Amino acid sequence: MTTYLVRRLIQMVIVTILSAMLGYSLLYLAPGGPLLFLQQIQNTGQRRVTEEDIARLKARYELDLYLPIRFTRWLAGFPAGPIQIGGVNLIPPDTVVGCAIPGQVRLRYPDGTVEIREEGCVRAVTLADLAERRTSRGILFGDFGLSQQISRDRPISDLLMSRLPYTIQLMGVSTLLAILIGVPIGIYSAVRQYSRFDYAMTGITFVGSSLPTLFMGVMAILVFSVLAKDAGLPYLPSGGAQGIRNYEIPWIGTVQAGSALDRTLRFIMPCAVLTFFNIASWSRFIRSSMLEVLRQDYVRTARAKGVRERAVIMKHALRNALIPFVTLLAGVLPTLVAGAAVTESVFNWPGMGRLLVDALSNSDYTVAMAILFISTVLVLIGYLISDILYTVVDPRIRLT
Amino acid sequence: MATTTSTPAASGAIERLQSRSEGQWAVVFRRFRRHRLAMASLAILIIIFGASILAPWIAPFPRDEIGLNRTRLPPMSADPVTGQLHILGTDHLGRDFFTRVIYAARVSLMVAISVTTLVAIIGSILGLLSGFFGGWVDNTISRIMEFVATIPDLPILLILSAIMIQNADLIVLPSWIIGPVAWIMAVPNREATQVALLILVLASLGWVGVARLMRGMVLQVREMQYIESARALGGSSAWILFKHVFPNAFPPLIVAFTLGLNGALVSEVAISFLGFGVQDPTPTWGNMMGFATSYMFNHPWMPLIPGLPIFLCSLAFNFIGDGLRDALDPRLKL
Numbered sequence: 001m002t003t004y005l006v007r008r009l010i011q012m013v014i015v016t017i018l019s020a021m022l023g024y025s026l027l028y029l030a031p032g033g034p035l036l037f038l039q040q041i042q043n044t045g046q047r048r049v050t051e052e053d054i055a056r057l058k059a060r061y062e063l064d065l066y067l068p069i070r071f072t073r074w075l076a077g078f079p080a081g082p083i084q085i086g087g088v089n090l091i092p093p094d095t096v097v098g099c100a101i102p103g104q105v106r107l108r109y110p111d112g113t114v115e116i117r118e119e120g121c122v123r124a125v126t127l128a129d130l131a132e133r134r135t136s137r138g139i140l141f142g143d144f145g146l147s148q149q150i151s152r153d154r155p156i157s158d159l160l161m162s163r164l165p166y167t168i169q170l171m172g173v174s175t176l177l178a179i180l181i182g183v184p185i186g187i188y189s190a191v192r193q194y195s196r197f198d199y200a201m202t203g204i205t206f207v208g209s210s211l212p213t214l215f216m217g218v219m220a221i222l223v224f225s226v227l228a229k230d231a232g233l234p235y236l237p238s239g240g241a242q243g244i245r246n247y248e249i250p251w252i253g254t255v256q257a258g259s260a261l262d263r264t265l266r267f268i269m270p271c272a273v274l275t276f277f278n279i280a281s282w283s284r285f286i287r288s289s290m291l292e293v294l295r296q297d298y299v300r301t302a303r304a305k306g307v308r309e310r311a312v313i314m315k316h317a318l319r320n321a322l323i324p325f326v327t328l329l330a331g332v333l334p335t336l337v338a339g340a341a342v343t344e345s346v347f348n349w350p351g352m353g354r355l356l357v358d359a360l361s362n363s364d365y366t367v368a369m370a371i372l373f374i375s376t377v378l379v380l381i382g383y384l385i386s387d388i389l390y391t392v393v394d395p396r397i398r399l400t
Numbered sequence: 401m402a403t404t405t406s407t408p409a410a411s412g413a414i415e416r417l418q419s420r421s422e423g424q425w426a427v428v429f430r431r432f433r434r435h436r437l438a439m440a441s442l443a444i445l446i447i448i449f450g451a452s453i454l455a456p457w458i459a460p461f462p463r464d465e466i467g468l469n470r471t472r473l474p475p476m477s478a479d480p481v482t483g484q485l486h487i488l489g490t491d492h493l494g495r496d497f498f499t500r501v502i503y504a505a506r507v508s509l510m511v512a513i514s515v516t517t518l519v520a521i522i523g524s525i526l527g528l529l530s531g532f533f534g535g536w537v538d539n540t541i542s543r544i545m546e547f548v549a550t551i552p553d554l555p556i557l558l559i560l561s562a563i564m565i566q567n568a569d570l571i572v573l574p575s576w577i578i579g580p581v582a583w584i585m586a587v588p589n590r591e592a593t594q595v596a597l598l599i600l601v602l603a604s605l606g607w608v609g610v611a612r613l614m615r616g617m618v619l620q621v622r623e624m625q626y627i628e629s630a631r632a633l634g635g636s637s638a639w640i641l642f643k644h645v646f647p648n649a650f651p652p653l654i655v656a657f658t659l660g661l662n663g664a665l666v667s668e669v670a671i672s673f674l675g676f677g678v679q680d681p682t683p684t685w686g687n688m689m690g691f692a693t694s695y696m697f698n699h700p701w702m703p704l705i706p707g708l709p710i711f712l713c714s715l716a717f718n719f720i721g722d723g724l725r726d727a728l729d730p731r732l733k734l
Contacts, residue, residue, distance in 0.1 A: 015547065015550060018547065019550065019551060026560070206722070207715065210714055210715055210717075211711065211714060211715070212666040212710065214666075214669060214673055214710075215707055215710050215711050218689065218693055218703045221696065222696060222700055222703060227700060230700070334552055338552060341555070341670075341674065342554075342673070342674070345673075346693070353554075356559075357674050357675075360558055360676060361675055361676075363566060365559070368559050368562075371555060372551070372552070372556060372559060375552040375555055376550060376551055376552060379550050379551075383550075
């Protein structure tokens, strides 16, 4: 078990670093970013942008460092300055790690044309220079750097933390509800296979799992907000986690913006859409797993012994049917944090999924990368937890 | 499950008698026909698909014709100036909804079909190679599949397509990609770049499922005796792979293909809805939905116009997949 865990952890670190490299190369390839902004100022002619300005901006976003150095600083906050052990420099502190201002070489061709080419370096960045900069602790240690566009120069971790409670609330409640409703439906459908209830539920869950959440969300707003309001019926407010000004709802009265009632009313629809979507997958899963187990010999043995049907189902069948359930639970972990981009956008819910969409539409790729990185790590942790849980619920399985 | 007039045992016997004289695909089709919802779905899909193919001929208006004096007209209303009928009304710029919906069907459905086809080709090749040859080939491909599977789908899809689409002007695709895409989607060349990019992004991440399926099937089929006899008769690896292994792994691939169509359609719709997919003058159901939702509070019919085709196609793909699964499974007596 211990050797297995150690091996798995090493694998996880490798995959994490690989996915970080992939993410970073995407980030690096993506055009746009701060230098484009400076170019726009130059183009409007308001201010002449000097070489110093460019160098300062490059230094701020570390664009003046060589790519491998930049990557290790982003990943693990290394090197943060001269590399020392006990005051002794391992590498001379004047080692060049980047170039602040590139040199320009004027090439004059025989035919009279002139080309300016960047070559060499007028002012280099050395290891010693890095000590004066703000160094992030590295994304491996939870420091994602600064947001470039959405909230200028605020740490990304602050931004994530401000959105996290909303996502955990939405995803947590809807997943819990889906399990509480979906599992009994699945069990009952399996026990009464081919009954009317089973047919109805199979039909509903089939539709529920095949419809896109986008369509369900928009239809929910249309029916419960727009049409209900037009008809003078009580309606559910849509958009955002809380209102800006007070509003009137028939039969209920005035709702204070930001009150518990207001928040609850706004929470119902996104939560219901996600719950409906999840019920479908949970109940289908439990149904098929239950059907498998009910066919087993030990279930027949239990019945033959004269065990009451209720005990057969709850004790003998269900417990074994829930074993594969553990793998699904592991998949919940990443969605709990990464959220649901489409549903959150439809309902304007200020969670992580929405943040990802906002970050991408503002070309704030560092924020997007942070979200991608966190969810990748969570997927890996989810796999690990599910493997360990498997040995707990099913003693036949041993990890080696 | 469809009902039959005779008893299940009798119809099973009849089927076994009949299937001696008819080919495998005739049997599959006969079984598929019994799934009523799947047949209805097929009919709906054929209508929508037909309309999208005929879009340039049956569209009553030019695709991008803006009319600022006729914005957001409800369905079945006439143009206030010319008196022409707008069957499904007009959008926020006064463009005819019916025209745009059928052109959008072309883009959305063709994106789904191209993505799923690419995914099926890449996935089957990698899956077949990995399952058949084993060893280091299997090891390498499996590690890559595991890695791609760890990266969360939607975030990476959104990030990739956002980066690609926002910089579509800077990316030059070869004309042998752009040309066919523009022709199939009935869009001008300059709009084809973003559609092609979206297809590539979706396909590059979607192949893992198919590859896994094929690998599993091959591992199963490889141990069969007829493979052994084919090898004993001196069949080469390539011959066995394509003549014996692939046809046996084919039925589940068809089911995965149909369900994959739904996945690709929904992904394209979601990405375009969020604004990172195909951009405005080119209509897709996703970006039409994006605009329609911002006007839905005063014009509640607007989101239904792109919404219903999404709903119908999505359900139809699932029903057909379900029907095919039943029809292709020889263990299941229908």
